[in-house]
Amino acid sequence: xxxxxxxxxxxxxxxxxxxxxxxxxxxxxxxxxxxxxxxxxxxxxxxxxxxxxxxxxxxxxxxxxxxxxxxxxxxxxxxxxxxxxxxxxxxxxxxxxxxxxxxxxxxxxxxxxxxxxxxxxxxxxxxxxxxxxxxxxxxxxxxxxxxxxxxxxxxxxxxxxxxxxxxxxxxxxxxxxxxxxxxxxxxxxxxxxxxxxxxxxxxxxxxxxxxxxxxxxxxxxxxxxxxxxxxxxxxxxxxxxxxxxxxxxxxxxxxxxxxxxxxxxxxxxxxxxxxxxxxxxxxxxxxxxxxxxxxxxxxxxxxxxxxxxxxxxxxxxxxxxxxxxxxxxxxxxxxxxxxxxxxxxxxxxxxxxxxxxxxxxxxxxxxxxxxxxxxxxxxxxxxxx
Numbered sequence: 001x002x003x004x005x006x007x008x009x010x011x012x013x014x015x016x017x018x019x020x021x022x023x024x025x026x027x028x029x030x031x032x033x034x035x036x037x038x039x040x041x042x043x044x045x046x047x048x049x050x051x052x053x054x055x056x057x058x059x060x061x062x063x064x065x066x067x068x069x070x071x072x073x074x075x076x077x078x079x080x081x082x083x084x085x086x087x088x089x090x091x092x093x094x095x096x097x098x099x100x101x102x103x104x105x106x107x108x109x110x111x112x113x114x115x116x117x118x119x120x121x122x123x124x125x126x127x128x129x130x131x132x133x134x135x136x137x138x139x140x141x142x143x144x145x146x147x148x149x150x151x152x153x154x155x156x157x158x159x160x161x162x163x164x165x166x167x168x169x170x171x172x173x174x175x176x177x178x179x180x181x182x183x184x185x186x187x188x189x190x191x192x193x194x195x196x197x198x199x200x201x202x203x204x205x206x207x208x209x210x211x212x213x214x215x216x217x218x219x220x221x222x223x224x225x226x227x228x229x230x231x232x233x234x235x236x237x238x239x240x241x242x243x244x245x246x247x248x249x250x251x252x253x254x255x256x257x258x259x260x261x262x263x264x265x266x267x268x269x270x271x272x273x274x275x276x277x278x279x280x281x282x283x284x285x286x287x288x289x290x291x292x293x294x295x296x297x298x299x300x301x302x303x304x305x306x307x308x309x310x311x312x313x314x315x316x317x318x319x320x321x322x323x324x325x326x327x328x329x330x331x332x333x334x335x336x337x338x339x340x341x342x343x344x345x346x347x348x349x350x351x352x353x354x355x356x357x358x359x360x361x362x363x364x365x366x367x368x369x370x371x372x373x374x375x376x377x378x379x380x381x382x383x384x385x
Contacts, residue, residue, distance in 0.1 A: 057101040065079060088169060
């Protein structure tokens with residue numbers, strides 16, 4: 001064998017060793033990659049049928065009172081009741097099959113080599129971002145740029161996640177009662193819920209009326225936006241219109257839709273609508289529904305505590321018109337048309353114009369029509385001559 005042949009053989013031998021080392025390294029690293037990255041778990045969950053197998057995990061996690069103390073001193077509850085999972089929307093009632101532990105948490109989570117979270121809240125936020133997203137992609141896309149999503153992105157771990165509203169292992173179907181929805185939001189928004197609970201809407205809701213609006217009817221479900229923006233305020237009359245412009249719904253409560261229609265025809269409503277069409281993000285100093293009636297604490301219009309009852313109306317108007325005198329509210333008749341009993345003089349003037357304007361316009365139309373007819377007749381007469 002020549003010297004060149006020996007060099008060629010040595011070259012191939014070294015190359016073969018590098019190839020074998022690379023293969024061995026790849027096999028050794030694959031478990032680590034599976035533990036560090038959530039991507040393999042997400043792909044697996046979207047492409048397999050639910051296994052429903054949780055027997056292996058429940059050997060430990062079904063033991064009651066299983067807890068672990070985290071670095072921040074908080075107690076991390078790791079016990080799971082099998083009956084809770086079975087009776088959830090992901091359990092035996094799931095049309096696609098009962099979900100098992102690995103269907104959500106991944107097959108590579110055991111053994112538990114990953115470091116424990118700093119706090120139980122950090123773990124909740126992390127799991128919501130990784131687990132729920134895999135299946136509920138439509139809802140996740142709605143969450144993007146929502147007020148809760150933005151708060152979480154800014155580092156506020158107190159902002160609501162999926163499990164805060166829907167639960168973790170005990171998730172139930174979302175078509176729950178309106179009362180449950182309001183109570184769920186009230187878990188975080190305590191002071192707001194207390195106002196709503198004693199409002200005209202809240203009292204009706206907890207008396208059993210499911211037609212009244214709750215939090216999600218005004219704010220949305222997953223794509224909730226910041227309610228303190230000019231855009232939200234400018235478009236708040238549209239929210240009220242969902243109910244108060246519905247003739248069939250309002251008839252059940254003996255409330256006329258003129259409540260909303262009259263706002264659109266007065267100075268406030270027309271101005272807000274005009275500027276909202278130009279640029280809905282520009283703040284307006286004209287009154288919208290919530291400025292007069294309140295936001296979460298809306299009361300009955302005939303209650304002594306109502307902002308729009310005649311005795312309190314001046315104070316309400318002075319929020320925008322600080323120089324308003326005691327007779328200022330008298331110039332406004334409310335959302336209802338004037339009647340002979342409530343405002344006799346205004347009723348007569350309104351009736352007069354309701355008759356005068358159609359008669360005047362009709363008279364002009366008649367004069368124009370007769371003049372056109374005369375001109376046509378004269379031209380036809382000249383042609384015959």
